[in-house]
Amino acid sequence: MSFFKQVLATITGIIITGIIAFFLFFFMIAIIAQFSSEKTQPAPPNSVLYLSLDYNIIEKSVDNPFEDLDLPFGMAEKSIGLNDLLARIEAAKTDDNIKGIYLNASTANVGFATLKAIRDALVDFKSSKKFIVAYSEGYSQKAYYLASTADKIYLHPQGSLDFRGLGTSIMYLKDALDKFGINMQVVRVGTYKSAVEPFTMNQMSPANREQTMSYLNSIYNMFLDDLAASRKIQKDSLFRYADEFVIRNADDALKYKFIDGKLYKDELIAEIKKRLNIDNKKDIPVVSVLNYGGTPTNNKDKSNEIAVLYAYGDIVDGEGSIEEIGGDKLSRELRKLREDEDVKAIVLRVNSPGGSALASDIIWREVDLTKKVKPIIVSMGDYAASGGYYISVAADSIFAEKSTLTGSIGVFGLIPNAKELLNNKLGIKFEEVKTGKYATMLNSWDKPLTEEEKAIMQQYVNETYQTFIKRVSDGRKIPTSKVDSIGQGRVWTGEQAVALGLVDKIGNIKDAIRAAAAKGKLDSYYVKEYPQSESPFSSIFTTSKDKIRMWMIGEDLGEYYKYLKELQKLTKHTGIQARIPYTVEIY
Structure with missing residues (x-):
């Protein structure tokens, strides 16, 4: 013993x-x-701000004390919030030490609304008469969209420039699921509610193809308009160049006036030194946007606060994680701001494809209550669709970028049936004991829904959709019949949504802040961001076994990891969902 x-x-x-x-x-x-780790620092005299996009751009900066260390599991990943990126470009505009921006971007792995916000900030920076020089060994279309703001655009003599028009693709999984013996049972409302299509079909439905082409064309028009204005090239010519794929290398790019010259890196450095009037033997003073400590001027009237509350990620029940919008957590933040007498107005920054319909309604309620006490304005990012739109509709007004994906007013439920896999392929069977006819309705994957159970689920979905429509109708002052006609799960761009009355104005977060100030009749104010940053070491304790496993899988799968991640997201969501159709990636 x-x-x-x-x-x-x-x-x-x-x-x-x-x-x-x-x-x-x-x-x-x-x-x-x-x-x-390097702390934020002031710019040295006669310097350039170095802007690269080879790091993650997220909605709001998160402190990460490990980003300068070589640690696994994504813990050392460099990132910057769009909020800080825009603020630092704005600060550089009036910083006497900074003479210009060196933009070195090959790719830009962000949505078009985020891209547009950065581009607008660069255009605004140029109003200071400071220079922007862009250089790359190879421009993707998104990177070139940013580079087009520069006074001079240069490309490596052997480099490339991608200009073929915009596209997107969707992976369909039905045949793969059939092979595994898994049948996805779907209940939904909305002709265009295509979030479930990848699990139930082998090809795109006509309705989904129609909406995809519609919002893609809307974004493409914005893309070409901005390029035409910056490079003084006719829009029709740009469309033809892309359609015929005539620009492939540096010689093509120079011929068609997409760039101003072909340079090697040493020649570029020499030109920047010339702009700064620096001796060739001296180094260029430079500060990275990741480390730049400049902040724009902010009115310090502490009695008039405008709170900017960030809501980004999937909408989930409960508290959620740092990358999710927890219904309970965001509602609590809204209540605190509503009851804070120093807060005179609120800007709700939404960047979400949606998620839990219940959590969306919980947040909607707090937005509606807040509007009765003080102004609340919504600013939309890349997405504010389905549940992301649901939580926005009660606000006083809504601002979106032209390329924001919004609308998607529709709901669905997704119930896997793995009877074939479990019973016939794995030899696993279940026996039930229950006190009520429907006691195990959604608790087992080894049986299909009965017709009665399908009818019950469909009733849930229909009721949620009707509630969704009413929220939109009440908030936007649109008849329910019209909401239904432009709803049906259809995705719209911000530009299209303005024409339909779903959004008030095209504008960025600064426009929304100014609108909040005007609504609150504030001549002077200061801006504070919420929720306040968590402990920089919290990532240690949230690095779960699942997170580590998915990181390791991601290392092996590379670019295909995103498809697995989307599958994992949708299959883990329970209850009625108000979500955009998959994650839209435009390239």
């Missing part, structure tokens, strides 16, 4: 020691990171 006690004590000691060592390890890493 004493032997087993000793074994148990040894095992317990090992476990406790391991836990202590784990926390000590990360504590030491955190201390090292705290002292080794």
Whole structure:
């Protein structure tokens, strides 16, 4: 008996020691990171602001003390919030130490609304008469869209420039699911509610193709309009160049006036030195936008606060994670801001494809209550669709970018049936014991829904859709019949949504802040962002086994990881969903 006690004590000691060592390890890493990582810093005299997009651009910056260390599981990933990126470009505009921007971008892995916001900030920067020089070994279409704002655009002599028009693709999984013996049972409302199509079809439905082409053309028109204005090239010519794919290399780009010259890196450095009037033997003073500590001038009248509340990610029930909109968490933030007498107006920044219909309604209620107490204005990012639109409709007014994807007024439920996989392929069977006819209706994957159960689920979906329509009708002052006709799950761009009355104005977050100030009759105010940053070390404790596993899978799958991630997202969502059709990636 004493032997087993000793074994148990040894095992317990090992476990406790391991836990202590784990926390000590990360504590030491955190201390090292705290002292080794570069802090935000002022720009040196006669310098350039270096802007590259080879890092993640998220909606709001998150402190990460590990980003300068080579750590696994995505913990050292460099990122910057769009909020800080725009603020630093704005600050550089009036910073006497900064003479210009060096834009070095090959790719830009962001949505078009985010891209447009950055581009507008660069255009505004140029009003200071400071220079922007763009250079790359190869421009993607999105990177070139930003580079087109520059005074001079240069390309490596052997480089490339991608200009073929915009496109998107959707992966369909029905045949693969059939092979596994999984049947996705769907209940939905909306002709265009195509979030479930990849699981139930092998090709795009005519309705989905129609809406996809519609919003793609809307974004493409904006894209070509902006390029035409910046490069002084006719829009019709741009369309033809892309359609015929005539621009492929540096010579083509120069011939068609897409660039101003072909340069090697040493020649580019020499030109920037010439602009700064620096001796060729000296280095160029430079500060990265990641580290630049400049902040734009902000009125410091502490009695008039405009709160900017960020809501980005999937909408989920409960608290959610740092990358999700938890219905309970966001509602609590709204209540606090509503009850804070120093907060005179609120801007709700929404960047979400939607999610839980219930959580969306919980948030909607708080927005509606807030509007009765103080102004609340919505600013839309890349997405504010389905549930993302649901939480927006009660606001006083809504601002969107031209390329924001919004609308998608429709709901669905997705119930997997793995009877073929479990029973026939794996030999796994279940026996039920229940006290009510419907007690196990949604608790097992090994049986199809009965006709009665389908009818019950369809009733849930229909009722949720009618509630959704009413919320839109009440908030936007549109008859329910019209909401239904432009709803049906259809996705619209911000530009289209303005014409339909779903959005009030095209504008960015600064426009929304100005509107909030005007609505609140504030001559002077200051802006504060919410929710307040969590502990920079919180990522240590949220790096779960699942997160580590998915990171490792992502390393192996590379670019195909995004498809697995989308599949995981949709299959884990329970209850009635108000979501945009998949994640739209335009390239």
